[in-house]
Amino acid sequence: MRPALETSRDRMGSNPFPHAVSTLTRRSPSVPKILALFTAMSLLFSPLQAQIVRIKDIAAIEGVRENMLTGYGIVVGLAGTGDKDQTRFTTQTLANALSKSGIKLDPTTIKVKNVAMALVQAELPPFARNGHRLDVQVSSIGDATSLQGGTLLITELKAVDGKTYALAQGSISIGGFAAGSGGSSVVKNHPTVGMVTNGAIVEREVPFDFLAGDSLRFIFFQEDFTTMDRAVSAVNELLGSEFARPLNSRTLEVMVPPEFRGNQMIAFVSRLENLTLRPDTAAKVVINERTGTIIIGTQVKVESVAISHGDLTIQIQEENVAVPGGGQVNAPPTVNQRNVTTEVSEEPARIYVAKEGVSLGQIAETLNALKVSPRDIIAILQAMKEAGALHAELKLM
Incomplete structure (x- = not known):
């Protein structure tokens, strides 16, 4: 039995296949690892039928759904990592909060290096009752450098209808840190976003x-x-x-x-x-060109196709060379001259032939042997779709 994928240099002379795809590529140092992952995922999703x-x-x-709750709160107790004094909405909000307690202050005189304004978010689960506790996410919206050690003051959490459904308050855990001195700094994780576990209490129920x-x-x-x-x-x-x-x-x-x-x-x-x-799905290939991610659906099939791939490498080097005046009288001073060298190398093109009905995962395995980068695989898939050899929806993210 002849394998589904064949390597050939001679078949293309008679061109028995209706579709041909050609692409030029540049090599990437991370190609083997990325392609190994891509091929493994292709083979993983290769079954012909979906699971029950x-x-x-x-x-x-x-x-039966969640509802998003949001609010704007004040984080206090920061060790000098809060918003700058020029952050007007922080000083004004703090002044308004203090005025409710009978403390009158001029917002322009408040120092807020230990205070930060934050966006507070939570999800209200279905059937939540009064007294139910929610986890809260707190995100800095000013120029604070860290929320480490901060405490969120009581904050109203509202839904899109403008009604308050929960109240949030508590100590913030960020799971990281930010420290620095003398112009250098060390940051772990994302110190301007934190969580208050069980930090909100449901005060209003969604009628259902x-x-x-x-x-x-x-x-x-x-x-x-x-x-x-x-x-x-x-x-x-x-x-x-x-x-x-x-x-x-x-x-x-x-x-x-x-x-x-x-x-x-x-x-x-x-x-x-x-x-x-047993669910059924349309044949689909999802592509994220920014990250090089390619996900292949179980129903994806291709017709007979020949793929030509030539490795093209372009290397451009630029260097500055000091050219002296030569020691002569009235000679020009030493100047810098820029030399540019361009090298182009291309390996002989290799042609891989896929029979009708072969899965895209098998083609991916062959492209792996070609050491094709993910971005070039994306170009190949797009060309196969344009040529009518790939019967699947290409969805670009």
Whole structure:
């Protein structure tokens, strides 16, 4: 049996393949490691069928969601790493906070090197009750250099409706440090962002009566008509009747049988969430050119294609050479002359041939043998798509 991928220098003379892709590359010192990782991931995702999963792993119930809370607070107790005195919003906010306690100060006279203004954020989970505690993230919004050792003063956390849902306060943990002296500094992690564990208390609940409804909707994370059809079949098979209907390729509506309404709703949802099915996905290749990351979907296939790759290296060196006047009378003084040297080398092109139906992971393995950099692999994939040899969606991040 002939292997799926072949190396050939002679086949291209007759050009039996309808698509050819050519690219010129520059070598990268990190290519072997990056390509090894890329090939491993390609082989990892090479199965022809997706795994069986639970509905709860690929969908969420409409209305059961987090809500973002934000607020602006004051961090005190910093060891000289706070905002500068010229940070007007810090001095003004501190003056306003002190005025509520009956302390009147001129904002221009306040020194704030131990104080910092911060953005305070938290997530309000579904069904959170009064008294429930939340973790809080605190981020400096001024020019403070570190929040290490700081304490967040009581801060209102509001949702997009403008209502206060939680109050935050407590000591900040940053998991790092920043120190320096005499113009040098050492920084570990990110000292201007920290956490207050269990630092917020829920004061207002989000109204949501989950048990009162006679229907519920599952919102799938990825839209796909085939997956939706399989989900509808699985639910109706479980319930023994046509209780489920698709609203579109992402939304599944399920009518709750009378015997499961009210207090039995939780048990009903549990049974639905644990139903298993085999999701289907469209062939897709996700590319992040900035980082060189390439993710290949399980359904990606290619037609017969020939890939030509030539290694091109361009090296430009520039140096300054001192040219003396030669010791003659009235000779010009010594001057610097710039010499530029350019070297170009190119190895003979190598042609790799892939048969119809071969997976992109196998092509990646062959490109690894070519020592092609991730950026050049991206160029090859784009050219294959343009030539009609790659049947998949290319998504650029």
